[in-house]
Amino acid sequence: MTTAVLPIPPRLAVRAELRSVALAGNPNSGKTTLFNALTGLHQKVANYPGVTVERKSGRCLLPGETVATEIIDLPGTYSLIASSPDERVTANVLFGRQDQVRLPDAVVVVIDASNLPRSLYLVTQLIDCGRPLVVALNMSDIAARRGLVVDHAALERLLGVAVIPMVSHHRRGLADLMQALTCARIPTRIAWPLPQALLTQMQVLGAVLGTDAGGIGGTAHHLLIGDLEGELGNVAMTHAAALAEASRALAAQGVDAVEADITARYRWIDTVVEQVVVRQPSAERRSLTEQVDRVLMHPVLGLVIFAVVMALVFISVFWIAQPLMDGLQDGIARLGTFITAHLADGPLKSLLTDGIIKGVGSVVVFIPQIAILFLFLAILEDSGYLARAAFLMDRILAKVGLHGKSFIPLLSSFACAIPGIMATRTIENRKDRLATILVAPFMSCSARLPVYILLIESCFYPVLPARYQAVGKGLIMLACYVLGIVAAGSIAWLFRHSLLRREVRSSFILEMPSYKLPQFSEVARQMWVNSSKFLTKAGTVIFAFAVLLWAAMYWPRLPPAQERQISAQVAAAPSEDQHITLHERIADAQQSAQISQSYAGKFGHAIAPALAPIGADWKTGIGLVGAFAAREVFVSTLGIVYGVGDTDEQGTGRLSAQLQRDHRANGLKVWSPLAATSILVWFVLAMQCMSTVAVVRRETGGWGWAIAMLVFMNVLAYVSCLGIYQIGSRIWGG
Numbered sequence: 122m123t124t125a126v127l128p129i130p131p132r133l134a135v136r137a138e139l140r141s142v143a144l145a146g147n148p149n150s151g152k153t154t155l156f157n158a159l160t161g162l163h164q165k166v167a168n169y170p171g172v173t174v175e176r177k178s179g180r181c182l183l184p185g186e187t188v189a190t191e192i193i194d195l196p197g198t199y200s201l202i203a204s205s206p207d208e209r210v211t212a213n214v215l216f217g218r219q220d221q222v223r224l225p226d227a228v229v230v231v232i233d234a235s236n237l238p239r240s241l242y243l244v245t246q247l248i249d250c251g252r253p254l255v256v257a258l259n260m261s262d263i264a265a266r267r268g269l270v271v272d273h274a275a276l277e278r279l280l281g282v283a284v285i286p287m288v289s290h291h292r293r294g295l296a297d298l299m300q301a302l303t304c305a306r307i308p309t310r311i312a313w314p315l316p317q318a319l320l321t322q323m324q325v326l327g328a329v330l331g332t333d334a335g336g337i338g339g340t341a342h343h344l345l346i347g348d349l350e351g352e353l354g355n356v357a358m359t360h361a362a363a364l365a366e367a368s369r370a371l372a373a374q375g376v377d378a379v380e381a382d383i384t385a386r387y388r389w390i391d392t393v394v395e396q397v398v399v400r401q402p403s404a405e406r407r408s409l410t411e412q413v414d415r416v417l418m419h420p421v422l423g424l425v426i427f428a429v430v431m432a433l434v435f436i437s438v439f440w441i442a443q444p445l446m447d448g449l450q451d452g453i454a455r456l457g458t459f460i461t462a463h464l465a466d467g468p469l470k471s472l473l474t475d476g477i478i479k480g481v482g483s484v485v486v487f488i489p490q491i492a493i494l495f496l497f498l499a500i501l502e503d504s505g506y507l508a509r510a511a512f513l514m515d516r517i518l519a520k521v522g523l524h525g526k527s528f529i530p531l532l533s534s535f536a537c538a539i540p541g542i543m544a545t546r547t548i549e550n551r552k553d554r555l556a557t558i559l560v561a562p563f564m565s566c567s568a569r570l571p572v573y574i575l576l577i578e579s580c581f582y583p584v585l586p587a588r589y590q591a592v593g594k595g596l597i598m599l600a601c602y603v604l605g606i607v608a609a610g611s612i613a614w615l616f617r618h619s620l621l622r623r624e625v626r627s628s629f630i631l632e633m634p635s636y637k638l639p640q641f642s643e644v645a646r647q648m649w650v651n652s653s654k655f656l657t658k659a660g661t662v663i664f665a666f667a668v669l670l671w672a673a674m675y676w677p678r679l680p681p682a683q684e685r686q687i688s689a690q691v692a693a694a695p696s697e698d699q700h701i702t703l704h705e706r707i708a709d710a711q712q713s714a715q716i717s718q719s720y721a722g723k724f725g726h727a728i729a730p731a732l733a734p735i736g737a738d739w740k741t742g743i744g745l746v747g748a749f750a751a752r753e754v755f756v757s758t759l760g761i762v763y764g765v766g767d768t769d770e771q772g773t774g775r776l777s778a779q780l781q782r783d784h785r786a787n788g789l790k791v792w793s794p795l796a797a798t799s800i801l802v803w804f805v806l807a808m809q810c811m812s813t814v815a816v817v818r819r820e821t822g823g824w825g826w827a828i829a830m831l832v833f834m835n836v837l838a839y840v841s842c843l844g845i846y847q848i849g850s851r852i853w854g855g
């Protein structure tokens with residue numbers, strides 16, 4: 122069979138004005154990087170496939186145009202015959218199958234110069250589409266490093282459309298691409314060397330379907346290779362008999378239409394690659410990557426390295442962030458002291474210092490930790506290392522019945538379960554996808570981080586050796602993350618052996634991205650996006666709750682007679698602790714009494730019986746309930762509970778010191794390491810985030826799974842805490 126390229130008709134200048142341009146291409150080919158460069162937006166970019174799962178759009182003014190063109194970023198796909206929800210989005214846009222969305226006026230196909238054959242497969246399908254096309258030959262830098270030179274002029278001749286060499290993260294080639302877009306051409310149909318039997322059946326079926334349906338890329342072609350998406354499904358249904366007849370005829374001649382189609386395209390691609398790719402002898406870099414991968418992706422050593430890397434990340438969060446956090450705490454304390462000194466006593470002063478500074482302030486001090494954690498994750502992500510970790514995890518995921526493609530969604534869930542759950546759209550099978558959605562919220566999201574840090578920082582130092590505090594704290598934090606992962610694995614295993622049983626496991630093909638020097642701008646952006654999300658939350662939900670909670674603790678006021686009575690009682694009792702002055706002891710006692718009889722206190726006491734068995738007292742209880750609004754509210758609540766009424770100079774002191782001062786009636790610490798462990802476990806396992814529940818409802822198409830997840834996770838969390846606290850307190854006595 123020979124490759125025939127049909128004669129190219131005179132160049133067709135498409136339209137004077139482009140209203141919309143879609144960016145298509147393989148996963149991880151750099152579409153979003155190009156999209157951001159064109160539109161000036163900041164969509165997420167990362168060095169692994171499957172980052173973009175939704176259609177995103179922005180605007181760009183192309184040269185010589187007066188109206189900005191809509192640029193559409195699409196999820197990556199290897200083929201237009203979609204098999205997963207995200208690929209369907211791409212196919213629907215490119216084929217104009219989405220309601221109310223018009224066909225893009227032109228398509229930019231972003232291809233990876235370092236992996237031409239695979240990229241060209243999608244190009245062959247786009248040529249069939251018949252939309253004006255421009256090829257962005259991206260990653261030219263990586264190709265060059267590997268000793269591959271792509272003759273873009275030759276490729277342009279063979280494809281019949283403009284081919285622009287690019288390095289999109291350096292904006293190289295951007296101007297040329299924009300220029301080329303303004304005169305994008307419809308590619309010439311290429312006669313893929315399809316077997317005669319298939320061509321004949323396409324024509325026979327095409328004749329039944331109507332005009333123009335029998336050619337290459339026509340409706341008959343799509344139906345025969347099993348593309349039944351959108352309206353094609355209806356066509357297949359209406360013409361079921363003719364379709365069955367054509368398929369039977371092909372089977373009789375021993376032709377598998379899908380396989381024949383792929384083979385023909387690759388045969389054509391091989392001849393193209395032969396003509397345009399020039400290999401140069403410097404394949405050195407490639408072997409370096411291979412050597413590095415041999416170590417990093419070793420089935421045992423690789424996992425050990427991954428565990429060490431993650432442990433180092435957590436330990437450095439404590440190490441590096443500590444001085445910054447101390448500085449912030451001092452600053453906030455000084456602000457409190459300033460207000461205390463300059464405002465008259467009363468509700469306003471109390472609201473500002475006790476409610477807002479202690480509530481919101483106690484959460485804001487965690488900004489350094491959040492920023493540093495995301496800095497490290499972004500570096501690991503952009504370098505290409507995390508994709509290797511995904512590959513290592515595939516075998517482990519397989520053991521618990523999860524799909525290899527579950528790794529990226531689970532990984533994203535460490536920032537927040539919501540994008541994680543959205544990322545499951547890359548998973549084709551519904552049961553695989555559902556299993557991943559249900560366990561994603563067990564991954565410790567950034568909202569849990571302040572709670573983890575506060576409790577680890579304040580409650581565990583008695584059990585950690587003095588010289589290894591940071592290491593110990595880092596490891597406890599790692600343990601929290603690992604607990605979430607183990608819970609997710611066990612639950613997934615349970616589901617896969619009951620409700621979501623499935624015998625066949627789809628194969629997992631994850632393409633290893635090349636190692637890259639992390640982009641400073643991208644790393645900084647990731648850090649900024651996550652930190653600012655955190656700050657926004659502090660300024661909205663957490664702020665609102667702080668005010669609400671402050672009010673609920675400030676009123677009703679303790680009657681003056683009772684205040685005097687408490688002072689007298691404290692003054693009469695002998696002091697146990699020499700470091701605390703009488704004045705402080707009176708203030709502490711009055712504060713406890715005030716909160717205890719406030720609205721919030723009454724609420725806390727009402728729920729206390731349910732919480733005592735897991736080691737939480739009524740004050741913690743208020744925090745646990747508040748955490749259903751946002752997990753960080755737990756920290757702000759403790760900040761307020763331990764601060765209200767305490768308006769003397771020392772009152773603005775560290776929250777962790779105040780937690781340590783709190784004792785139960787029986788003289789034991791409220792925040793013993795055991796009680797803290799129990800509450801940590803609650804935060805790892807409980808489902809407290811209503812936005813996640815709403816997203817699960819949307820992605821699973823009903824309330825059923827969402828409510829089941831909410832109930833299940835919270836029951837699991839409660840029972841686990843109960844076990845830990847009850848058994849632990851029998852062994853260590855509280």
Ligand SMILES: Nc1nc2c(ncn2[C@@H]2O[C@H](COP(=O)(O)OP(=O)(O)OP(=O)(O)O)[C@@H](O)[C@H]2O)c(=O)[nH]1
Binds near residue numbers: 149166168173195287
């Ligand atoms: N060396 C090099 N890296 C690039 C180039 N273009 C993009 N990248 C990097 O390639 C990685 C993937 O880029 P993305 O823009 O997220 O890729 P995508 O095609 O949108 O990926 P999906 O959304 O997963 O389909 C990122 O780490 C980019 O920084 C390039 O021309 N050269």
Ligand SMILES: [Mg+2]
Binds near residue numbers: 166
């Ligand atoms: Mg993308």
